[in-house]
Amino acid sequence: MRAIRQDTHGSPEVLKEVELPRPEPGLSEILIAVRAAGVNPTDWWNRAQPMTAGGLPLILGWDVSGVVEAVGIGVTLFKPGDEVFGMLPYPHGVGSHAEYVTGPARAFVHKPAGIDHVQAGALPLAALTAYQVLVDTADVQPGQRVFIHAAAGGVGHLAVQIAKSRGAYVIGTASAAKHDFLRSLGVDEAIDYHTVDFTEAVKDIDVVLDSVSRDTTGRVRSLAVLRSGGTLISILPAAPIGPDEMADFAERGVRFESLLVEADRAGMQAIADLVETGALRAHIEATFPLSEAARAHALGETGRTTGKIVLTVEEAGKA
Numbered sequence: 046m047r048a049i050r051q052d053t054h055g056s057p058e059v060l061k062e063v064e065l066p067r068p069e070p071g072l073s074e075i076l077i078a079v080r081a082a083g084v085n086p087t088d089w090w091n092r093a094q095p096m097t098a099g100g101l102p103l104i105l106g107w108d109v110s111g112v113v114e115a116v117g118i119g120v121t122l123f124k125p126g127d128e129v130f131g132m133l134p135y136p137h138g139v140g141s142h143a144e145y146v147t148g149p150a151r152a153f154v155h156k157p158a159g160i161d162h163v164q165a166g167a168l169p170l171a172a173l174t175a176y177q178v179l180v181d182t183a184d185v186q187p188g189q190r191v192f193i194h195a196a197a198g199g200v201g202h203l204a205v206q207i208a209k210s211r212g213a214y215v216i217g218t219a220s221a222a223k224h225d226f227l228r229s230l231g232v233d234e235a236i237d238y239h240t241v242d243f244t245e246a247v248k249d250i251d252v253v254l255d256s257v258s259r260d261t262t263g264r265v266r267s268l269a270v271l272r273s274g275g276t277l278i279s280i281l282p283a284a285p286i287g288p289d290e291m292a293d294f295a296e297r298g299v300r301f302e303s304l305l306v307e308a309d310r311a312g313m314q315a316i317a318d319l320v321e322t323g324a325l326r327a328h329i330e331a332t333f334p335l336s337e338a339a340r341a342h343a344l345g346e347t348g349r350t351t352g353k354i355v356l357t358v359e360e361a362g363k364a
Contacts, residue, residue: 048143049338049356052102054094057339057346060105068147070117075150077129081166081332082141083108084354085199089342096282097136106141106356107133109148110156110165120150128156130317132169134308142338144358152308157320167327167353168203172316174306175204178254178278179211181312182302187212189251192243192270194258196232197223197351200280202328204254205230210324216247223351226328244269255279261290264301273298280304328352334359 046067051059070076088105091098098105110130113123123129131153133141140146156165179185191208195201196217208215209231216234217227224235236243247270258264259281267277277299286301294301319325330350333341335358345354 046144047335048104048140049106049335050102050104051092054092054101057089057092057342059092060339060342062336065143067145070115070120070147072117073119073150074117074147075113075120075123075129075153076115076117076145076147077109077111077153078114078145078360079109079111079141079143079358080162080360081110081358082106082356083167083170083199084142084338084341084345084356085170086345087136087170088142089346091139092342098139099137104140104143106143106146107135107139108166108169109133109141109146109153110162111146111358114145116150117147122150123153123155128162129153130156130162130165130169131310131313132173132306132308135170135306138308142335142356144335149308151310152313154310154313154317157317160320160326163329163332163355163357164327166357167329167355168316168320168325169313170306171199171353172203172207172325172327173309173312174200174280174304175207175254176312176316177306177309178280178304179204179207179252180315182278182304183252183276185211185213185252188214190214190216190249192247192250192253192267193217194254194267195219195256196227196230196235198256199353200256201254202226202230202352203325205232206325207319210319213252216250218243226351248272251275253277256281261286264290265293268293268297268299271297271299276300276302278302278304280306330354332357
């Protein structure tokens, strides 16, 4: 099979197309012929430097949409020919930027018939992140005020839709050029982070989804907009949080959580259900063939994309 592998860390140019033996499914695993696989910030972060994905050589990619090619011993949920989508177990179950990949059967669900593989391949990691923040962790309720940083980004634009499906009032940040896009998703208030200090424009927030703050200074700004009893959830690897900062959270009556996305069949099924009802759809910024993974990484690293970037894989035997 063809795969995109790196033998060292560095710029997008370290990504090379290689030929490797096709994997075989192990116990409770399925082998998937990949049709599409999203590219996420964690992919280019792990490409550039050692982070969460393990050692070299490395094949990146956690998002998968494709067709079951074979099933391992013990699998009852799927049969060869089934169309599935899901996320390989994060952070170590990596490898979907290839023609074939194996993964635990229970990390996947049937792909909704109403969407293609590109749309399905864009969803898993980002949508699971948003779902686990807003539903599993924050338990967002109708009428609550949800503030989403980078609301036009990969996680952000899906989080907007999930929050709206829960009946929340949603405020999101993005550059002014993306405000019409945010409104099309249902955002109630859009804030241009270039020109507006959100700490002065926003208050009484119940839940903050923070995808931008890497240190105490950033978290303090998000903390400032929360009401007492509110929840701040970071989805970035956080710098160590000291006792003074934790005391500040406690004094303000605010809950702080740092979330690392997990593979979850129930969450994937909930996402599939939202797709089926029309409540959730990924915006595709660009698609690239598997061989052009380096271009996909370079585009993602500009930080100016809207929604998701997806790699596509041709069906074996087709041009």
